[in-house]
Amino acid sequence: MTQGDEHIIEAAGRARVVVRNGQVVSVGPARITSCPLAARFSEPVRTFSEEEIQRNIEGRIATFGMCTPERVVVSDDDFVLFGASELLSSALRCGIIGAAVIACDGAGTVIATSPRLIQGIGGKMSGLVSTTPIPAVIDRIGEHGGIVVSPHDAALSAESGMRMALEKGFHAPAVTTASADEATLLRGLCPAAFIVAVHTTGTTAEEAEMFAASCDLIFPCASRAMYEIAGKKALLQGGKAVPVFAMTAAGKEVVLAKIASAEAPVVITGRALPYSEGKEPSPLQ
Template sequence: MTDEHIIEAIGKTRIVVRDGRVVEVGKPLIRSCPLAEKFSCSVHEMTEEAIRENIEERMRAFGMCNPARQVTDTSDFVLFGASELISSALRNGLVRSAVIVCDGVGTVVVTAPDQVQGIGGRVSGIVETSPIPQVIGRIEGLGGRVLDPATARIDMPAGAAFAYDLSLSPAAVTVATADDAETVRSAHPDALIIAVHTTGVSAEEARRLAAVADLVTACASAAIREEAGPRALLQAGTAVPVFAMTPLGKRVVLTKLQETDRQVLVSGKALPAPGGREPEPLI
């Protein structure tokens, strides 16, 4: 089997890593992102060279897409990132497991907050991946359960069903499509559904995600801001906001705020609330 991993990152740029090397960097869909400028290997100008350097730095720093992949971490990279919010929900008993995606592993069910952060904290959208036995073994050795070790397939509804079959419910489940969100919600009404990787979604897709997800990350999506923002109960952040669409989603964000020692501003106003720089352009 070919060792190949397809990622969409940094402006939803298509990146292919094959046999430990970045072999393809596509064209980014946006020009700039304030979050990308804060990466440890920052991307101020979205050129092929800068994006390649960022991915290669991740591969060196924590082993992304290679057998040395680190799978635990306790550091927050952003306050309201999906992995940070899920980790907090696990620590505080709001969910019992997390169904997420790891490069070299595919869909995985984990119960430890440091595994959620180690797997998801520094990785963007994984489109396809192939199995890396060393990483699979590392996750399983820490108690994680891999949906399909033979193929490392990515299937979030199947991952959610796997978690519930293991009696690890309720589960937090990340989804990137409305189809997956609706399937998970129908099968598991108590799941915490987090919509991620939303840059470029259509207005219809945004409406469907806002209707069933508990938390929706806005990324560089104009449609998510327009569809989810006015319906949200709470907005976390302004440059790249996260919208809490349900009481459970709101509770997850407020629980995360209780944990942080950062200064925060809480203000009642109509949503979505702009402020500061946003990704450019919103698409």
């Protein structure tokens, strides 16, 4: 480990967690009090207490080496049907996208070129705020065909990742972002890109409008504005309790491709969107 090893994550309920040298050193308060997805974690988060969130992060460190040199970066396991990494892995497997620009602890921005790498990096990852380079993780990503955009400092920049992906010949890369300004910039930079909004709890109405105008897929998390603005403009919704909104024909294609390849039974019905059974994260904000 390097002396400056530090990783800041916004985990369950956007609680800010700091991990140094493989140890959780601080956990901030969560912004929500319940989430059906978090309740199903292998280390469940039900009350959103700081102690419970710390146990969850420590469980991730123990099971797949998050924020350590032992970080597992490939996986064949789907954790949810309509998760961001699951959808992007499926899209790459189906040839809808050619690569995905995503964030990884210990490496920063990564251009992932295989479904297993997308799922391994993103399947159990929360919102990454900042990270520092871990050489073993960077090397492992390279061994599996990934490209670390800024290995010297593990910087997080979807724009830099997009630009490098275009330079490498990926003409319509997928990219995840938690910033409405960044989503707008990315759409202008590459109109053919596949843009995914993630980690959106607390999004304002203005930001929700920007996301809706720029993104192919939107994960509304616990954002009331995303449900009310993006949800009403969506072409398709995947899931009920923690949904994904397909905002474009390309987004709809990716969700339907995932359904087509899924082994689990799926119910498809016509509804006004957004559709909810009152089980979404709470409180929406």
